[in-house]
Amino acid sequence: MGLTIGVIGLGRIGGFHADTLAALPTVEDLVVTDAHPAAIDATTARLSTARAVSDADTLLSAGVDAVVIASATPTHAALIDKAVAAGVPTLCEKPIALSVKDSAEVVHRVADSGVPVHIGYNRRFDPAMAAARASVAAGDLGFITTARSTTLDPAPPPRDYIAASGGIFRDCAVHDFDTLRWLLDDEVVEVYAAGGNQGDPHFAEVGDVDSASVLLTFASGTIGVVSVTRYNGRGYDCRLEVHGSTDSVVAGWDDGTPARNLQPGCGFPGGTPHAFFMDRFAAAYRAELTAFCDTVAGDGSPALCTARDALEVAVIAEAATRSATAHRPVRTDEVRAHHVTAQRQ
Template identity: 40%
Template sequence: MKNITIGMVGVGRIGRMHISNMLAVAEVLKERDINVDLVLADAMPGFAEQVGADLGVKAAESVDKLIEDGVDALFIATSTAGHVDVLRKGIEAKLPMFCEKPIASDVPESLDIIREIEAAGATVQVGHQRRFDLGYQEAKRRLEAGELGWLHSLKAVSGDAFPPPVSYCATSGGLFRDMSLHDFDIIRWLTSQDIVEVFAKGSNNGDPEIGAVGDIDTGAAMLTLADGTLATAIATRYNGAGHDVRLDVMGSKDSAIVGLDEKAAFASAEEGITFPSGESHPTFAERFADAYKNECIAFVELILGERENPCTPLDAVAAAIVADAAQLSLATGQPVKIPTVRDILDGSAEPVEVRALVPSA
């Protein structure tokens, strides 16, 4: 039996979701002779102990005590502002880590921590759960097997059934950073192509307060991939039919559509067509419930040295740079060229300049 103790850092809403998933995964991994124990910690004194008592999981009084007592890895699900501090503690302790996205509050801070991660030779898996969704994986398999031919276009959709509080929109960094980031990552992953240019537009036809805090409620980004393939990413906070996440992968021979099932959040306008007939997912948590668990299994396999890192910090920051470029394009009304993370780290390119979220009058 292989024994692993994972320190789960951050026990708020997202942290508790990850804890529940890891507990479920631990039961599955027992069939593979892998025993996973969890220990919780949180920056708020007493909070981890309270959550641990509710879930029947051990807790430490602080992150420092968690590491001091001995764990084999860290799973970081704190607020974004706390990620870098815990990453540095994990680097110093030479622990493999999982970090919820983003790894830092902005791209410049992310580049700094990547330099520290690389200098230390640390292992950090970043949480982009769509990579573990079976639909996306099958589409990638078909593409790489040549079943789709060459790609002529990709069409990504991300739609929330209802908007978050305006206070959240005010601090989210903008729609492209908050929602389309996931589409930018999965397009890069599925095609194995960098996104080299973006042109973005946005609108506000819902709550005017979203516009008042500097955000948009609907956005569209036209993307150009390194090989010239075109992609679009459309995001909205007002998809009343339900939570809608899809990707059309369109090739010269065939196509594959991720998210096309009985729970898809749309209705046909054609006579006699009842598909899809199921109830749509209310939020991302239900849509990607299995993907989140698969992500946890991948992290355990990474700890054990049984697989390569499925989502590196460079991968995650590459998507964040595309999101910054989309926000810049939105503000300027111009297409924006996108440098690679490696070129920025090597000093041969500059990060995308971040400006206001909405176009000037």
């Protein structure tokens, strides 16, 4: 018998996950729900294996083997708690919660539950990025001097999304923070961030920026460089560069890279630029959901992001937010001492 997987939240990414899960050979049935009935109807009309229920509580009591949470960010923490209380293995889209304090409280509550909880950081399953990590782990590059992660969105999300997102460091750059931490198997000790606004004034009105860069100092001495923007008109650009003392590697340079190469006589990249993250990372999402289903079936995947991993990413994002606001470096232990240690006492 195949798995029965629940999906809570059927918006852009939730609907995409439902389609991906329905196509996996290990998945037999889907149980789906959303706060908006139209999203439920669209999913069940599209997928013959999807059965609709009215709410998350009903879904978690419907005999599901696992659940994927893809609802709005403010609902994540409560839904993780409900899934764990029901004993249902969980994959939740990032982040755990909007604040470090709330994220730490969730991690503390689920730590001894025995229920697997993973957070959706799909770049761990991108083949080239995984190969870069393997090269670092094998020592093929010598000691790592610099690791660069880039996320350039082609256009901003809707204004309502921006206002509720928690800001570019918590919403967008967290993917880069997780990628670098996972790539290097190392912890960030200090963060320096700067951001700016040249586009829609709504970003500034809600205390956000539309473009930012972040310098991360890792415990080993490696420097991480993160660049993010909401305005990259040529397409969706996500790349990774790893520079070592003996070799360097890149991931994300393919014919769909949205860049015009001005080097005379060089035609690379020559393909249609990637338009959005779902076409750029379709294979990675499929691999991530496959790994999660394998974990539910008893074959664990070390690449899946744990809740505690995601908490460390939240600490980095909070440090970046503070740094950009105060125009100073911020050590991660400053954030951790204030938000993580205090909630355990």
